[in-house]
Structure formats: C-alpha cells, structure tokens
Amino acid sequence: MRINTFFYTIGEGFRNLTRNKWYTLASIATITACLFLLGMFYSIVANFQNMVRTAEQGVSVTVFFNKGIGEEQILAIQSNIEKRTEVSKVVYISAEDAWNGFKDQYLGEYADGFTENPLADSSNLQIYMKDVSMQTQLVTYLNSIDGVRRVRSSEITALTLSGMNKLIAYVSVGIIVVLLFVSVFLISNTVTIGISVRKSEIEIAKYIGATDFFVRAPFVIEGILIGIIGSIIPLAIIYELYIRVVSYISEHYSILNNLLVFLSVKRIFENLMPLSLAIGVGIGFFGSAFTVKKHLKV
Structure with missing residues (x-):
C-alpha cells in the first residue's frame, strides 16, 4: 500500500467518526460503559482472589x-x-x-x-x-x-476456598462474554449506518476502480478508533476511582486493614490496561470488519 493511500485511509477513518456523530458517541459510550464495568469487576475480583490466595497460604x-x-x-x-x-x-x-x-x-x-x-x-x-x-x-x-x-x-476449608476460586472464574468469563457481545453489536450498527449514508459515494468509488480494501479500510479504522477511545476513558476513570476508594477505606476503616489487603493500583493496571485496550481494539476491529464484509455489497 502506498504512503498516500495509507494516510488517506487513516484520515477517512477519523472523518467517519464525525459523519455519524450520535451513533459514534453511542458506540463509544457503550464500550466505555462495558469496559468500565469490566474494569471495576476485574478490580474487585483481583483483590478478592488475592485475599483468597492469602487465606490459602495460611492453610x-x-x-x-x-x-x-x-x-x-x-x-x-x-x-x-x-x-x-x-x-x-x-x-x-x-x-x-x-x-x-x-x-x-x-x-x-x-x-x-x-x-x-x-x-x-x-x-x-x-x-x-x-x-x-x-x-x-x-x-x-x-x-x-x-x-x-x-x-x-481441614477438608471443609480447602473445599470452600477451592469452590470460591472456581465460582469467581465462571462468573468472570460469563460477564466478559456478555459485555463483548453488547459492544460488538453497537459497533456493528454504527458501521452499518455509516455504509448506508455513504452508499452512493462508495458506488462511485467502486465504478472508477477503487479496490475493496480501499473502500473497506476507513470503516475498519473507524471501528478501531472507537474501540481505543472507548478503552482509554474507563481506564482513566477507574484509575482515579480505585485510588480514592482504597485510600478512603484505609483511612476510615483501619480496623479492616489486616483483613482487607488491597492490591496496588500498579498491580491492577499492569493487567487491566493491556486487557482493556486489547478488548477495545479487538471489538472495534472485528465488529467493523465483519459488518463491512456483510453489508458492503456495492
């Protein structure tokens, strides 16, 4: 791919964000909400698993x-x-x-x-x-x-702790799958509307010799950008919120400090950040790519 085509594709991807503002905002808001819930859930689960592991070490x-x-x-x-x-x-x-x-x-x-x-x-x-x-x-x-x-x-203690670990794992997988499907559905709708709005323009581009890749790439870039933006916003919110909540509990409920040993924000984000970005970009890429392939029949 030539350099000018590459930059044109990137530019069109950014411009697509503004052509369907409300649907773009809806998709970003949905991914933000989904990844925010995922991030909060991950923070709670990671700390809970850490407490369970600490309890296991004492058995x-x-x-x-x-x-x-x-x-x-x-x-x-x-x-x-x-x-x-x-x-x-x-x-x-x-x-x-x-x-x-x-x-x-x-x-x-x-x-x-x-x-x-x-x-x-x-x-x-x-x-x-x-x-x-x-x-x-x-x-x-x-x-x-x-x-x-x-x-x-203590067989009862072992069974209880082991069962808690399995329950956490099953619930985590279930919630993540639901959130992924919701996000992919929203991005798919956004890209579909974008294709409908620009169908005449796309037809002209195809008639004068534009390749499928040239036509499809901007929509895929749009989906990826939506995923990135929708990932960064909840990460910033969770970062600040996590610090404040842990600090508040430590200061006002010091009697629980020996029982509730929280992971540092660094420990949380060294896994949460790449996970959220990967999910956001993945949702954006696959959601838009599959939608474009399905609807772009011009």
Missing part, C-alpha cells in the same frame, strides 16, 4: 509421627515432601519448639513446675500448599508414609 496440613521416630528420619521425610509439586513450604517443628510455644501461650510462669517435656513425641511437619484444591491427593500421599501417625487437615 496447612500437619503431620504427626509415631513415638520414638528420630529427627533425622523426620528431616528425610520433609525433604521428600518438599519435592512434591503441590507443596510450597514445609516447616519442621521439634518437640522442644512445640513445648516452648505451648507454655509461652498457655502456661506462662506455671510452666516452671514441669521438669520434663510433656510433648516429647509431638514433633511435626506443617505443610503449606500452592493450591488447596490439591489437599486430598497430598493427604493420601502423607498417610502412605512409614512412620506417620496422623495427618491433620
């Missing part, structure tokens, strides 16, 4: 051993457990550590009356997982190890 499986088992054997078992893909960290707690923690928390000065460690056989391994949904297979493996007396785990 552990505890392994207790048979009486008389040596520390070397326990450490060897720990080494094998750490090699498993579902395990993120294994903490060894000796009988002495267990007793010291117990007496500091519950006995205080009354612990001086004990001359021997009453928890002499309480050495254990606390195992933290990368994904709590893998807890069942991990527990099965742990119960098969020689020397293991008991494995303590």
